[in-house]
Amino acid sequence: MRDSHTLKSLAVLLENKKISSKEVTSEYLKNIESGKELNCYNTISQEKALIDAEKSDERRKSQNLRSKYDGIPIGIKDLFCTKGVATTASSRILSNFIPNYESTVTQKCGEAGMISLGKLNCDEFAMGSTNKTSFFGSVKNPWKSLNSDNELVPGGSSGGSAAAVSGDLCVASLGTDTGGSIRQPASFTGTVGLKPSYGRVSRWGIVAFASSLDQAGPITKTVEDAAIFLDIISGHDEKDSTSSVNPKENYYENLNPDIKGMKIGIPKEFRSDKLPASTQKSWDECADLLKTNGAEILDISLPHTMSALPAYYIIAPAEASSNLARYDGVRYGLRVKGNDLIDMYEKTRSEGFGDEVKRRILIGTYVLSSGYYDAYYIKAQKIRSLIKSDYVEAFKKVDAILTPSTPSTAFEIANEPSDPVQNYLNDIFTVPVNLAGLPGISIPFANDENNLPIGLQLITNSFEEQKLLNVARNIEETISYSETPEKWWLK
Amino acid sequence: MVAQMIEGWNLVIGIEIHAQVNSKSKLFSSSPTDFGSKPNSQVSLIDAAMPGMLPVINKFCIEQAVKSGIGLNAKINKKSIFDRKNYFYQDLPQGYQISQYKDPIVGEGFVEIETENGQKKIGVERLHLEQDAGKSLHDQDPNFTFVDLNRSGIALMEIVSKPDMNSPEEAVEYVRKVRSILRYLGTCDGNMEQGSLRADVNVSVNKPGNELGTRCEIKNLNSFKFIHAAIVYEAKRQIKLIEQGESVNQETRLFNTQSGETRSMRSKEDAHDYRYFPDPDLLPLTLDDDWIKGLQDSIPELPDQIKERFINEYFLSSYDANIIVSDKATSEYFEDVVKNRNPKLVTTWVTGELFSILNKKNLIIEDSPITSKQLGELIDNIENGKISNRQAKEVLEEMCESGKGASEIIDEKGLSQISDENEIESLVDNVLNSNPENVKKYKNGKDKLFGFFVGEAMKLSKGKANPKIVNDLIKKKLSQ
Amino acid sequence: MEFDKKSLLKLGKLARISISENKLNNLSKDLNSILEFVDQLKEIKTDQVDPTSNSLNQKLEVRDDKVDNKNSTEDVLENAPEKEMDFFVVPKVIE
Known part of the structure; x- marks a missing residue:
């Protein structure tokens, strides 16, 4: 591989005929092959990708391009339904499922001429923050700590999506984010991860985890690419009742890194003694940088921040317990034979789902069940109102909020805590954003003492993606973070 | 029970x-x-x-x-x-x-x-x-x-x-x-x-x-x-x-x-x-x-309102109104027929003869073999005295069988009732003249013979004479 | 509230997930740990707060009553584990 490509750079190369779609697609397919150890892909669409690339080259020849990004190979989280291509949600229960329909988001990518290289590994049904819950095994983080050869988690649930971008196994990828599943792995892999406002991107055709929180978004190498990709996938979809009717903007065209006069809030509740010194340092440095670039830095308060994670672990499992009821072995997916219908259901679901998914279904079933509904589910929905109003108040004072993306950098796969709650803490900074339905982005800021990427998170008000990208672009432009992982898997 | x-x-x-x-x-x-x-x-x-x-x-x-x-x-x-x-x-x-x-x-x-x-x-x-x-x-x-x-x-x-x-x-x-x-x-x-x-x-x-x-x-x-x-x-x-x-x-x-x-x-x-x-x-x-x-403004008249209207407008009994409005198609049918006709007669014909035909044939009113227009035509013939109620029942049956209109059947069968007073008068005269004995007996107090004269007159008209006119005329003549 | 084996099995019934005996202990430990974690919300006062079930502030979009039957029987049955004569087939259910 020569330089690593971006959507932006590759569009120029393709336009100038420096490279063909077929060449670049083959290049990435080779990278995927040599990067198999990373376990990024559940399905590789080798043949189809090459055919599609040839078609793209023909369109280019006949000047009949679908978009500027026609012919660029991307990766798709294995949660998006893709016509004729296995869609498994990294679960045994869907391991044989081949949809005959295409999700709105991947449809839009296809309409832009983008080439799908295949389906990216993730936590089972997007439930996890280390990618360890995948039926197809953990994804490995392309990054390794300076002093250790041990394999690191890529984060989750869009672990494959983040690792594939970071390790050059695709130019950019699609992920989904329910509580941090785009931003947290982006932070762990030195990539840019954007979770749009709830409703900005259609959920139609995406395997649902928690319907009121799920949102698809891009994982890219740069903020510019994030803007480009968001332009492609966003917009109203009449097939999704929760899709926003707000008109979409031209995020890339209107990208403007000028932040003079903007107010950036630093929420005190995100401060913690437990935060690694290097993360704290990056956070401070970034605030200083924004100040230097003309923004005003304000201390703000988001009083209910600490209640977000427990509220999330009621709401998300509750919705999931219902969303995953359809996996019953009747119409598609795994069926394990039983003595009667109920036995068939119980065996199918017991063998088809992994431990974390089962835990969440059970918790979700519990918090909705008679006698506990008010104490748990309604309580959590009330907390959600409080969190939302925290942000409403904050955005009366500031344009954007700056926080760390994660409480730590990537950790060793072997060191994953066995207590599920310890794992849940990975999402502590990202979850409030989902509960409030806001857009958030994680951008790589620096590497820590172990040479592992540190991500910072920016948050703006609902449907202010443009502002979000502008501030992120300002930071990106100023620091020009250019660290890349050493490709140990090529040895 | x-x-x-x-x-x-x-x-x-x-x-x-x-x-x-x-x-x-x-x-x-x-x-x-x-x-x-x-x-x-x-x-x-x-x-x-x-x-x-x-x-x-x-x-x-x-x-x-x-x-x-x-x-x-x-x-x-x-x-x-x-x-x-x-x-x-x-x-x-x-x-x-x-x-x-x-x-x-x-x-x-x-x-x-x-x-x-x-x-x-x-x-x-x-x-x-x-x-x-x-x-x-x-x-x-x-x-x-x-x-x-x-x-x-x-x-x-x-x-x-x-x-x-x-x-x-x-x-x-x-x-x-x-x-x-x-x-x-x-x-x-x-x-x-x-x-x-x-x-x-x-x-x-x-x-x-x-x-x-x-x-x-x-x-x-x-x-x-x-x-x-x-x-x-x-x-x-x-x-x-x-x-x-x-x-x-x-x-x-x-x-x-x-x-x-x-x-x-x-x-x-x-x-x-x-x-x-x-x-x-x-x-x-x-x-x-x-x-x-x-939406409120678009709501059609509902059974309770229609019932009230039928009672007020057509003087239907609450019982009859209830039967008719219980079904939308029936009330529409009724209203089609009743316009400019005698409501009492229409009610009787709809809830009586028509319903019994539908019941017998196990049909809903939407599939009635007799359209509201056809029933109207039949009732018109009763109202203007062309046929009697009894004849009308026959006509209705024939209408069901053949699908023909009431007037057509009446003409074909020559059922049309004789209502012409002169014509009936000559019939009545004929009967009275042919039975001088009975006329005498009647005049001497044998009232029962009145029916005999009516019967003879009807027989003579082949059943087509308007019975009311026959009655009236015989009464008039015998009291002379 | 704590999950003991009995309540866990009942919950598994409700969720149609069978739980094997050897997993009961660990599972109840995990679930209790999660419950303990979320129980901290009980300390937050929420008497005057309305619940939010979806953060999107928008009217429910509606569609016209138009028929669009683009999915064929084959499409719908394509992934069925067991089918016969255009039906989905499941073990005998006695009502």
């Missing part, structure tokens, strides 16, 4: 009606709703709950629910919520039914029914929208159940009554009335045979003055006959239990249409924990005042 059987007992009945919205497509998907299609031929990816599928609500169904609410004199809720009712079943693809739980689209209302003791108000608790489930076939294979999802996702209105009914007759009247209102509104076709309208009936019994008894719910009754029979059976069963010193278990029961018995389906202990919660795929449904007002 029923009253005797349960003498000394109170019957308390509440009913949940499931009425299929008269929509072309389903509540949350664009699949068709046609009855009797090939299995799984009306199923979208949404109805089959494929991964990632999302519901989008059918505007028409919202309108029909609100219209129905208005027809049930009910409160329309400007904000309502769709909830998920979670349970596993082979014909429930999502693993939950989208329904409305705490915040239904329509709140409290009422309907009025006719009972032996006059009008009675039956309270309506609520009306909400929900999805129908698919259909399971258990008799296709000894070891397997087959599932057809054609019905899955069809829009239903669930109308919940208050426990205001106290006899099987009232229960039937209530369902009849609700069905009639929905049919007038056009929100549900009310076809019970095809399952467009089903009732779940809650029955309990208690001794007057005692607190309410434990209730049982009998599911899925799809005819008036079954509703009546199921309540009678269930009331008897419960009374027997209590009289034997046993207690009634709260449970869901099924009615066996063959045996006329109910049997336990599941008890309260096995009751599902449905884990209702607001469907996160659907935002709250909000209705504007103006929009509701627009």
Whole structure:
């Protein structure tokens, strides 16, 4: 591989005929092959990708391009339904499922001429923050700590999506984010991860985890690419009742890194003694940088921040317990034979789902069940109102909020805590954003003492993606973070 | 009969009606709703709950629910919520039914029914929208159940009554009335045979003055006959239990249409924990005042109003009016015929002769072999004295057989009544002149002979003479 | 509230997930740990707060009553583990 490509750079190369779609697609397919150890892909669409690339080259020849990004190979989280291509949600229960329909988001990518290289590994049904819950095994983080050869988690649930971008196994990828599943792995892999406002991107055709929180978004190498990709996938979809009717903007065209006069809030509740010194340092440095670039830095308060994670672990499992009821072995997916219908259901679901998914279904079933509904589910929905109003108040004072993306950098796969709650803490900074339905982005800021990427998170008000990208672009432009992982898997 | 059987007992009945919205497509998907299609031929990816599928609500169904609410004199809720009712079943693809739980689209209302003791108000608790489930076939294979999802996702209105009914007759009247209102509104076709309208009936019994008894719910009754029979059976069963010193278990029961018995389906202990919660795929449904007002203005005249109008305008008895307005098509038929005709005559002919023909042929009025125009023509012939009532019945029968018009048949058969006084006078003269003996006897006080003269005159006219004129003339002549 | 084996098995029934004896202990430990974690919300006062079930502030979008039957029986049955004569097939259910 020569330089690593971006959507932006590759569009120029393709336009100038420096490279063909077929060449670049083959290049990435080779990278995927040599990067198999990373376990990024559940399905590789080798043949189809090459055919599609040839078609793209023909369109280019006949000047009949679908978009500027026609012919660029991307990766798709294995949660998006893709016509004729296995869609498994990294679960045994869907391991044989081949949809005959295409999700709105991947449809839009296809309409832009983008080439799908295949389906990216993730936590089972997007439930996890280390990618360890995948039926197809953990994804490995392309990054390794300076002093250790041990394999690191890529984060989750869009672990494959983040690792594939970071390790050059695709130019950019699609992920989904329910509580941090785009931003947290982006932070762990030195990539840019954007979770749009709830409703900005259609959920139609995406395997649902928690319907009121799920949102698809891009994982890219740069903020510019994030803007480009968001332009492609966003917009109203009449097939999704929760899709926003707000008109979409031209995020890339209107990208403007000028932040003079903007107010950036630093929420005190995100401060913690437990935060690694290097993360704290990056956070401070970034605030200083924004100040230097003309923004005003304000201390703000988001009083209910600490209640977000427990509220999330009621709401998300509750919705999931219902969303995953359809996996019953009747119409598609795994069926394990039983003595009667109920036995068939119980065996199918017991063998088809992994431990974390089962835990969440059970918790979700519990918090909705008679006698506990008010104490748990309604309580959590009330907390959600409080969190939302925290942000409403904050955005009366500031344009954007700056926080760390994660409480730590990537950790060793072997060191994953066995207590599920310890794992849940990975999402502590990202979850409030989902509960409030806001857009958030994680951008790589620096590497820590172990040479592992540190991500910072920016948050703006609902449907202010443009502002979000502008501030992120300002930071990106100023620091020009250019660290890349050493490709140990090529040895 | 029923009253005797349960003498000394109170019957308390509440009913949940499931009425299929008269929509072309389903509540949350664009699949068709046609009855009797090939299995799984009306199923979208949404109805089959494929991964990632999302519901989008059918505007028409919202309108029909609100219209129905208005027809049930009910409160329309400007904000309502769709909830998920979670349970596993082979014909429930999502693993939950989208329904409305705490915040239904329509709140409290009422309907009025006719009972032996006059009008009675039956309270309506609520009306909400929900999805129908698919259909399971258990008799296709000894070891397997087959599932057809054609019905899955069809829009239903669930109308919940208050426990205001106290006899099987009232229960039937209530369902009849609700069905009639929905049919007038056009929100549900009310076809019970095809399952467009089903009732779940809650029955309990208690001794007057005692607190309410434990209730049982009998599911899925799809005819008036079954509703009546199921309540009678269930009331008897419960009374027997209590009289034997046993207690009634709260449970869901099924009615066996063959045996006329109910049997336990599941008890309260096995009751599902449905884990209702607001469907996160659907935002709250909000209705504007103006929009509701627009629907209110579009509501057609409903049976109660029409009945009142018929009584005032056509001087119908409450009884006759009730019969005629209970069905939209009948009241339309009646109104077509009654225009510019004698209402009493029209009522008699519609509720008498026409109904008996329809009954005999087992037809609904929409399929009547006699159109309202044809019946009108027949009645015109009676009114202008061309034919007698008795002749008219013959003509009507002939009309059914041949499909010909009344006047045509009258002409063909030469049935036309003789009403010309001169013509009848010569007939009468003829009879009197030919029977001088009898005339003498009559004049000497043998009144009974009057009938003999009338009979002879009619015989002479081959039955075509207007009997009234014949009568009048004979009376006149004999008194001279 | 704590999950003991009995309540866990009941919950498994409700969720249609069978739980094997050897997993009961660990599972109840995990679930209790999660419950303990979420129980901290009990300390937050929420009497005057309305619940939010979806953060999107928008009217429910509706569609017209139009039929669009683009999914064929084959499409719908394509992934079925067991089918016969255009039906989905499941083990015999006794009602």
